[in-house]
Amino acid sequence: MIKEYYSHPGRLxxxxxxxxxxxxxxxxxxxxxxxxxxxxxAAHFTGLSHDLGKFTTYFQKHLMGEKVGNNTSNHAxxxxxxxxxxxxxxxxxxxxxxxxxxxxxxxxxxxxxxxGNLKYPRELLPRTRKSLKKWPDDIKKLDNExxxxxxxxxxxxxxxxINWDCIYCDLKELGIAxxxxxxxxxxxxxxxxxxxxxxxxxxxxxxxxxEGMAARICLWGQLLFSALVDADKFSAAGMERFPRIHIQxxxxxxxxxxxxxxxxxxxxxxxxxxxxxxxxxxxxxxxxGIERRLLSITAPTGMGKTFASLDAALRIRNALEEKWGKExxxxxxxxxxxxxIIEQNYEEYHKVLSSQxxxxxxxxxxxxxxxxxxxxxxxxxxxxxxxxxEEALLLTESWESExxxxxxxxxFQTVMGYRNRFLKxxxxxxxxxxxxxxxxxxxxxxxxxxxxxxxxxxxxIGITILQITATQPMxxxxxxxxxLCANYKKFFKYQNRTVLSVDLEEKSxxxxxxxxxxxxxxxxxxxxxVNTIRSSIDLYKKIKDKVKILGIEPYxxxxxxxxxxxxxxxxxITPNQRRKRLKDLKNHLRDDCGRAILISTQVVEAGVDxxxxxxxxxxxxFDSIVQVAGRCNREGKINAGLVYxxxxxxxxxxxxYGGVHITAARNILKEIQEKYSGRIEEKDYMExxxxxxNIVKKSSSKEQSWKFWNAYTKLIYDSLEQEALSEFDLxxxxxQIPVCVPLTAEDEEWLLEVYTKxxxxxxxxxxxxxxxxxKYKKKFHDITIRPLLNRAENNLPISLNExxxxxxxxxxxxxxxxxxEWGFKWLPEEISAWCF
Numbered sequence: 127m128i129k130e131y132y133s134h135p136g137r138l139x140x141x142x143x144x145x146x147x148x149x150x151x152x153x154x155x156x157x158x159x160x161x162x163x164x165x166x167x168a169a170h171f172t173g174l175s176h177d178l179g180k181f182t183t184y185f186q187k188h189l190m191g192e193k194v195g196n197n198t199s200n201h202a203x204x205x206x207x208x209x210x211x212x213x214x215x216x217x218x219x220x221x222x223x224x225x226x227x228x229x230x231x232x233x234x235x236x237x238x239x240x241x242g243n244l245k246y247p248r249e250l251l252p253r254t255r256k257s258l259k260k261w262p263d264d265i266k267k268l269d270n271e272x273x274x275x276x277x278x279x280x281x282x283x284x285x286x287x288i289n290w291d292c293i294y295c296d297l298k299e300l301g302i303a304x305x306x307x308x309x310x311x312x313x314x315x316x317x318x319x320x321x322x323x324x325x326x327x328x329x330x331x332x333x334x335x336x337e338g339m340a341a342r343i344c345l346w347g348q349l350l351f352s353a354l355v356d357a358d359k360f361s362a363a364g365m366e367r368f369p370r371i372h373i374q375x376x377x378x379x380x381x382x383x384x385x386x387x388x389x390x391x392x393x394x395x396x397x398x399x400x401x402x403x404x405x406x407x408x409x410x411x412x413x414x415g416i417e418r419r420l421l422s423i424t425a426p427t428g429m430g431k432t433f434a435s436l437d438a439a440l441r442i443r444n445a446l447e448e449k450w451g452k453e454x455x456x457x458x459x460x461x462x463x464x465x466x467i468i469e470q471n472y473e474e475y476h477k478v479l480s481s482q483x484x485x486x487x488x489x490x491x492x493x494x495x496x497x498x499x500x501x502x503x504x505x506x507x508x509x510x511x512x513x514x515x516e517e518a519l520l521l522t523e524s525w526e527s528e529x530x531x532x533x534x535x536x537x538f539q540t541v542m543g544y545r546n547r548f549l550k551x552x553x554x555x556x557x558x559x560x561x562x563x564x565x566x567x568x569x570x571x572x573x574x575x576x577x578x579x580x581x582x583x584x585x586x587i588g589i590t591i592l593q594i595t596a597t598q599p600m601x602x603x604x605x606x607x608x609x610l611c612a613n614y615k616k617f618f619k620y621q622n623r624t625v626l627s628v629d630l631e632e633k634s635x636x637x638x639x640x641x642x643x644x645x646x647x648x649x650x651x652x653x654x655x656v657n658t659i660r661s662s663i664d665l666y667k668k669i670k671d672k673v674k675i676l677g678i679e680p681y682x683x684x685x686x687x688x689x690x691x692x693x694x695x696x697x698x699i700t701p702n703q704r705r706k707r708l709k710d711l712k713n714h715l716r717d718d719c720g721r722a723i724l725i726s727t728q729v730v731e732a733g734v735d736x737x738x739x740x741x742x743x744x745x746x747x748f749d750s751i752v753q754v755a756g757r758c759n760r761e762g763k764i765n766a767g768l769v770y771x772x773x774x775x776x777x778x779x780x781x782x783y784g785g786v787h788i789t790a791a792r793n794i795l796k797e798i799q800e801k802y803s804g805r806i807e808e809k810d811y812m813e814x815x816x817x818x819x820n821i822v823k824k825s826s827s828k829e830q831s832w833k834f835w836n837a838y839t840k841l842i843y844d845s846l847e848q849e850a851l852s853e854f855d856l857x858x859x860x861x862q863i864p865v866c867v868p869l870t871a872e873d874e875e876w877l878l879e880v881y882t883k884x885x886x887x888x889x890x891x892x893x894x895x896x897x898x899x900x901k902y903k904k905k906f907h908d909i910t911i912r913p914l915l916n917r918a919e920n921n922l923p924i925s926l927n928e929x930x931x932x933x934x935x936x937x938x939x940x941x942x943x944x945x946x947e948w949g950f951k952w953l954p955e956e957i958s959a960w961c962f
Contacts, residue, residue, distance in 0.1 A: 128186055128292055134362050135189065139180050140296040142361050147173030147300070149357035154349060157450045158557030158588025164223040165346060168233060169353045171216065174300055175209030176237045176354055177201060181293045182285045196278060203275045204282050206238035211318050212305045228343050231325040235841075236351040240358060244351055244544040244843035246850065247326055252276070254319045261315040279315075286310055333839045340839040341582050347841060348543065349587070352552035356524050359550065363520055368493055368508065370455050371528055375444040377482040378437035379405070384481070393762055396620055397430045400611060404434045405441070407610045412445045420584065420607045423594040424614040426621040426808070427756035431563075431594045432471050435460070436478065436529075438610060439559040442590055446557065456590070457558045458529045461537045463567040465499050466734065471563070472497045472531045479529075496527035498536055501904050515897050525551040534568065535856050541579060542834065542854045544843035556587045566599035566749050569856065570786065570822055573601045574831035579838065581606075596756075597749045597815045600823050619809045623759040624767040626751070626811070628795045628804045632773040635661075639668045641772070642742065646723055649740035649768065651715060653724040655731070655754050656744045657782045659698050661774060663948050666694045666725040670947075678723065682946045683869070685710040689719050695726040698949035700867050702908045704729065712736050730757060737761055740768045745779050747787040748794050748818040752811050766807075771795060790821040862912040865923055866934035867944050873909050874937055877926070881906060886927045913950050920952045 133142035151170030159165060179185065179201025188199035213220075213230040220226055235247050252272040258264050262280045265273060286293065287310045297303035333340040360367065382401070389395045404423060411419070423438070425431050439458045447455035460475070462468050472495070479487045479494055487494050492506045506518035513521065521527075539548045541555070568576055580602070583589050592610075593602065611617070633641065638654075642665075645652045656662050670680055670692060679686030681693045691714060693707055714720035715737060722738075728746075730736065731753040737760040743751050751771055759767025780788045794814060798806055806814060836842075837851045844852040868874035884890070884898040885906075899906075923933040923943050935943045943951055 128183060128289070131181055131186060131293065131296060132189055133177055133180055137362070137364070139177065140299055143174050143177055143300055145361045146176060146354070146357045147171070149173065149360065150350075150353040153353040153357065153553040154556075156556045156588075157454055158446075158456075160586065160588075161223050161225070161342075161346070163221045164226055164229070165349060167220055168213065168229045168346075169350055171213050171302075172209060172233045172236055172350055172354050173357055174302055175212055175233070176205055176240055176358065178208045178306065179204040179282060181289075181296075182282045183289065184282065184285065196281075197274065198278055198281055200278060202238055202241055204279045206234045207279065207315070207318060208306060208309060209237045210234035210322060211309050211314070212302055214318065214321060215305045215308070225339065225343055225346065228325055228329055228346075231322050231329070232343070232347045232350055234322055235347060236354050239351070239546075240354050241546075243546050243852075244347065244549070246840075246842045246845040246848065247329075249845060249847070251323050251326060252319060254316060254323050258316055258319060261313055276315075283310060283313060329841065337835075337839045338582070340841075341578070341835075342586055344838050344841050345582060345586050347843075348541075348549055348552055349556075351546075352549045355546055356550040356553065359520060360524075363517065365517060365520065367526060370452055371493060372447070372452060372455070373440060373443070373479075373494065373528055374482075375440045378433050378440065378478055381478045381481055382433060391762075392620075393428065396617060400425055400429050400617055401434050401437070403613065404438055404610045407608075407612065408438045408441050411608060411610075412441065419590055420580075420602050421590065421592045421610055422598070422607045423592065423610045424598050425594075425596065425611055426618050426812075427596050428621070428760060429617060431596075432474050433478075434610075435561050435563070435592055435594045436475060439561060439592060442559050450557070454557060455528070457525065457527070457554055458561065459525075459537065459555070459558050460529065460531045460561040460563065461534050462531075462563045463534045464564070465501055465533065467564070468497060468499055468531055468533060470735070475529065475531060492521070492527055494527065495529045495531070496522060496525065498522055498525065498530055498532040500533075501907050503904055504900050515901060519900060523547065523551065525554045534562075537562075538576075538854070538856050541583060542575075542838070542851055544850070544852050555583070555589060557589065559590045559592060561592045561594060563594050565593050565595055565601060566597050566819075568599075568601065570784075570826045571828075571830040572834075572854075572856070573599070573823070573826070574828050575834045575838075576601050576831075577603065578831075578835055596812075597752060598812070598819070599749070600819045615812065618812045622766070622807055622809045623762045624755050624769050624808045626755060626769045626771065626798070626806050626808075628798045629770060629772045630795065630799055632775050632777075634775045635664055635668055638665060638742075638772070638774060639672060641770075642669060642723060643672060645740045645742065645768070645770070646721075651721045651723070651738050652740045652742065653726065653730065653736075653738040653754075653757060654742045655726050655728065656774060657727070657746060657777060657779050659696050659727060661744070661777070662694070662696050662725055662727050663698070666692075666948055669723060669725065673723070680947050681707055681710075685714070689721060691720075691722040693722055693724045694948045695724065695729055696949070697727070697729060697911065698913070700869070700909050700911055700949075702869070703949075705908075708734060708736060730754070735760070737763070738767070739764055740770070742770045742772060744774050744777055745771060745788065745791055745795065747783055747822075748791045749815060750783075751791070752815060755808070755811070786822055786825045790818055790825060793821060794818050861915045863915045863918050864910050864912055864932045865918060865943075865950065866906070866910050866926060866932065867940075867950075868909050868934070868937065869946075871937065876905070877909070877934065882926060886932070888928070911950055913952070917952045918950070 131139040133139040147170045150173035151166045154169045155166035156162060184194045184198035185201055188194050210230045210233055213233045231247060238250055239245055252258050252268050257267045265276045268276060294303055297306050423431055423434055443456045443458060475495055489510045490508045504515060504518045504522055506513045506521045540552050543549045580591055642652055642654055673692055678690040678692050679688040681691055693711055695704055695707060711722060714722060731750055736757050738758055741754055741758040743754045755769045758769050798804060833849050834854050837849055842848050842850045844850050866877055868877050881902055885895055921943060923935045926932040926934040945951055
């Protein structure tokens, strides 16, 4: 006879259930939630019920290492059934909030799936009306996918009934003994599943009549799942959460006044005026009682939007903290599309917090500021004590911090999510200030679904969205947005650093070569951005052949010992090389004597702090052209930098970006040619960009957005039979293969002696290898390129692992596979166009 029941080694089951119930309830007990009282209570009962199946002797034996057959130690299905029954029986205790009738179905769903990912509820429910009319006699009539679960539950219920006297006290302590006892005695399995099935049919009808209400139920399911999963993982790890931290609202203002006390030039005066205007507008909105708003900061590149957005977010946070209490202070979530910008802006935030908070911040920096993306180092310190990798990973993935700097992928795969790993942090979005930077990079086909889902988030979990941009895409309805820089057009008029010149004539590679060299002689330096790696390499080679006699040195292993450089950049070279070249190039161009020709793909478009007097950009989306223009005369050192837009013969712009963007860009460029004699100044870019976004929005298909909105309103999180949220992905998944290219003997030794042995050695336990992979992922990434598989197959390097899924280029073989100037080699006649 079992005297004590455990959920995990050394953890009493009743204590685990009590903790998870209380913690999950606390997570959804938030003043920003309109359905606070309902969701908090539902989360509490879900937490109390989620591991009830662990009271079986089968699970207890399994936990002690004994073998038990026929999946009888599985506990999710029986726990979900008991959880649904408990919420049905306690239904009268739940507050009367619209949507309450679906709570038992949601509780069943999240408990059932709490060890995996959310699924479409319909696929988790047997057709009771057709198959299961009598328990347990009709089990054999069920489909195979349900038969085994119900067969196991039959044995588990019998086991619980036999041992009722042993488990009664624990359940009484938890406050659910009456309901569980009733279920074990009467076994109303058919009644429970019939009621759950009826709830699903009502939900299906609701999605046809009231999409907004159905979307609300979908979000409730995600929130209950988030609270349960996160509380469960913290309990299993034996970890407690840290108290929330107050951050003063004026730290950005103080940082700027200390570091930039006097304007150095006209641009500094403009920045100061811009920051003052944003700050005053935020104060005005706060005095009106800001809550759940869509906000925007629109300003040209270089105006200091990063600092302005943090300052605005902190002021909003402090106002809501004062209203709600410190425990509910809004987290600030700063999301960007590209990792290089994330690292850059994270450093800016770090400087502010470090300089203003000092030792208090430095000893526990991750509690204040956390970066979360797939290449970020997993590290978390509290009071100078560094947490283990396992603990740091849990704290990072749960976003246990006040300010989080992350990617669009993390944000969208959470709010549109179904995966356990992403959804467990959704509860930390409640009441948050979400900053969306470079929001125009969201794929056009997702604009409509983005608008709809984020409107739901604003109304149902009380988030404040702050969009910051230089191009004002039309994702959100303009009538719903409060602009924090009301006179933004004025700043665009003042920022007149570049002139954009259009050449509609299609030119060959040889003509582009002559064009580049002509601009180089005229302006001193030139940056060229083309759409495909093939074009970039071809152009680089042609220019290299031409400049040998001019004394222009190519950048190879290290920076040339010359005043004039030829530099290549794309994802065809390793991240280490790209980063080193950009850093050296930036320093080189600061020197008045330094000149350079840079041949690149789109890797320089956003977040790259580099400054050229002239730029050539192959036709692309017009907002991308404006992004590249931001790398021209960035510091305003000359009267006007020249940005040329041209057409490359056999260019693949439509293939890379899609026909809608390129057709719209062609129309805009043609208008510039006809109405403005082929040239416009930077002060007029904003007006042209607005026209461009109007065209693409009208021309774009809403099919993808409709598909995912349909899945959202019907709770089709993941499904084998229907189009589901699980298909949503911001990233285009290309068929690539990792190829490691160590460029030094030290890197090669690390790859073979450390990474291969600790991460790829399948004889080691899986968890050890996973933690090692997390530890080394940044260094591995830095020496790895990812060419398309169909490109790499033409010249495939040797395998690094047994399966051949990772390849590597030994230093001794480098000449056969990798050119130190322009990267991975493949057979030219078999190249397929590829961007980035």
